[in-house]
Amino acid sequence: MATDLQNTWHPIAASTDLVKRHVYQAQLLGREYAVWRADDGYVNIWENRCLHRGVRLSIGINDGRELKCQYHGWRYANRTAGCTYIPAHPADAPARTICNNTYPVAEASGLVWCGEHATGDLPDMSGFESVTALRGLPVNAPRDMVIEALGAYAFADGCSAQTDEHGVVTVTAADGQAVRFFVQPSDSNLSVIRGVLNQALDGAERIAALRHHNFLLDVLRSQVEARAAELETPEPMTPPIAKVSADLAEIPPEQEGGRTAELRVQVVDKTVTAEGIVSLRLEAIKGQLPTFQPGAHIDVHLQNGMVRQYSLTNGPGETDHYTIGVKREPDSRGGSVAIHDSLAVGDVLAVSAPHNNFPLRRDALHTVFVAGGIGVTPLLAMARALNSQGLSFEFHYFVQSHAHAAFRREMGEFGDALTLHKGLSPEDTGAKLRDILASPGHARHLYICGPGPMLEATRGIAADLGWSDEAVHFEYFKNTKEVDDTNSFQIELARSALSLNVPAGKTILEVLRENGINMESSCEQGACGTCRVGVIEGEVIHQDVYLNDAEKSAGKSIMTCVSRAASDRLILDI
Amino acid sequence: MSSPKCKDPIALNLWYAIAPLEEVLDGKVERSILLEQPIAFTREPSGQIAVWSHDGDGARPVGASLPVQERYGYFWTTLGTPDADIFAIPEYDEPDRRNIHAASFGVNASAPRLVENFLDMGHFPYVHTDILGAEPHTEVKEYFVERSDERDEILATNCKFWQPMASRASSGGADVDYIYRVPHPYCSVLYKSAAIDPARMDAIAIFIQPITQESVRVHMMLSLLDDTSTDLDIRLFQQTIFGQDKPILENQYPKRLPLDPRAETPIRADKSAIVYRRWLSDKGITYGVIPAAA
């Protein structure tokens, strides 16, 4: 019986129990759940246990987009339950695989349904097409005893009850009014009676009916509980505690996987958001999209075989789709032109899961964003995250003209924090940046994304004005430097004790892959940071634009897709 | 004494603080529980403290007493035969310190969950908001953890955390230094920059008396360099802090600390907790934990 119960759907709440910005606490077959409705209406059913230190998530905070654990402030995304932020390590992007345990959810007939391993259809509700859900009534008694008692339930003249093989009790009165009861097996000695009437009532009629049944069920409860109290109380159920994935048990998590495109998404909307810029809304063909964090990008594999990186612009909790912005760049290798000219709503694309090599710290007292042109996209997602948490920031968006400003609707929520700088010459832009960056200070952070020259200029001005390398974060779209691959050298892999030769004309990344080492990568031009590897010994010729100057001179890591050894050999931490 | 309910020989052979000395009164018999074993204690006319186990009626069997030591303002006892003395807290004997019993609280949680929470800094901004931490200053910076097999204890050093009111002298926030020790499976001592003398540190200890695997009494002792606060201020401050941890501890599931590395998700900030869990595993402790499957 217990196995059957795990495979079937049970109501665990009334729809009206799940008000916004609330976390409801439920239990089914001994396992506790934290249940919360996001502002977009989606109902999340998660195990009631933060996977970090086991604290009940039902004491956490539903901010409408994410659930925040009360103990260490870890944030988990609507739908995916993936962790989006770990405040103890504000400079890191959490491993994408940190994810709370989620359970099947359905909302129908005024009730919210769940089952540990529920598949298949919800119970047949013919005759109950329009319903009123009764107040759920908890009973300190085993489910079978409650079902048996409901067989004698009478709420009007001429009631007759029928109990089906699943324990669903339908009581019909002579006049056709009917109530159907599902008994939620919370634990071995705790059940909840959840009934629905076969008509949708409102106003005084609704309240009268709810009170009438509540009173009758309360009487029934007293009788059942008195009977249950005479029996020996059964031991509470002990549902098994699932383990976290092996890669999360050790720190730091291992990096795995090459340049993959494991997701299939459909273009469901393509809108011109500014002159020369389209926004694409991508939804999963099947299942759920993986968790993203602000600053993350995806690899988009285009129909013409090209692979391009685009930042996600989504705000927190927008987990049912990814939105990217694409600028038409006629002079480039053709990726953006293909998207602008050939890609249509309904088309299917292969994309990678989000990589986040541009993580957002949320421990700044104040954050300054400087966006140029299409560089606005990752910063938009970041600012939306800060805005949602009520953290202090200012957003400077440099564009050619008003018509070139993308995602204006999304930025509307920034209010006075947004300043649009239109049509400035390079000199005026420099002067403006000097104003904006005039006061570096304790716990102020700067994020820059835009065209190469502007990015270089902003970094230069920031350094001039006293911003430290640690406080300045940037992301290049692409690496415009000439990459020199003419030397050859040895690499030694510290963890696998392999020694390999990197010849002229080949990258470290290519040599590693040829030797069966599964390396993750994305842009493969030294811009995105995905293929970063630790350096234990040896000198590096850095040819990337990902690392900042301090990181480059420290020589502790290398972008294996473009950078090379200055010495005869490099010892890498892989 | 019939055979003990607690089957963990390591736990049985440890010393436990049971009550502050000032609460052991002449001729008055008080009852308590240690590792599910009912015990009782009193102060005899000679001034000595006597402790014994009983079957629930409090009656003192003739001639059967448990060992007693007085240390750090409490009396300690054991149900077994400890092979080590009670761990040292040298600061306690420094003449210019004030040693204060803050309170003993009952908590419906396991002893190791309390120790782990005591070692944890990441929760300061969220649980001790505006006292020991405040958003957005949430970072747990790198620190060192070592396990001394010689002294059989865990030591976490170079710990720093941003505190909004770092000292009475400054109105603003600043990093405060911490050192943590775990010298006993169910006891821990933290050291924290002292307000009046930056070169020395205040000490705060928790001595946990397991009642059952999932409920405890925690005794809190402070050894401070402080010549301005009253004892009452200090006690109430510590009670406020612990009162904030309590709902977290009582809402952790499972209540017993899981020692399987794959039971929960550690991060770098949890280094000391990871070492603590391994230390308990290596010792073979089973009381208050869920041992890792062999």
Next chain:
Amino acid sequence: MIKLYDYELSGNCYKLRLLMSFLGLEYQTEAIDFYPGNQHKSDAFRRINPLGQLPVIDDDGLVLRDAQAILIYLASKYDPNGKWYPRDDAALLGQMAQWMAFADGITATSSAARLHDGLFYSSIDIDAARAGAHRLFRILDEHLFFAEEAGQDWICPGDHPTVADIACFPYVILSEEGGISRMTYPAIRRWCDRFKRIPGFIVMSGVFPAGPGFTDAAGVAA
């Protein structure tokens, strides 16, 4: 100025701190060593309150004991809008008195269980205290469910919380410290969230704040 004889971990003292915070009242506190010092049972304190209980206030010479009584006094004297203790509606006065008495029942059960588990009040019958609290919570949950159905957010009718909500809140929200789960009281859990979002709400040790409430595009709370 109002002086509150206070103990941080006391839910009854918290009731007064809550109301004074909601009203924006300035006050001073005198900390009482309730535990482990038992100062409220001392001869000196019995001169202030012969019952040897907290809280007590001294407002310019007027010494008052009993949390519910003090709530009525403070709301009557210091709430310029008369929202927390409206006195012009006989039915409402009766309802507030009824739920204030109910709050005493919550104290006698839920608070007792908390003292037993947390501070070793061994003379308390813990099973009876927990069963008693559950009996009251069932009644309160049902009441709040039907209040929500009638479009009411608070324990007593009207669009503003009253002293009855303040009187009931602390030992409801602290019940888990006495081993009393609120899982089966969803309407109580929602009311606790609403209560925590009242402007001026403050926490005490053992109580977490709520996140921001939901407002729709027009800025209206839902």
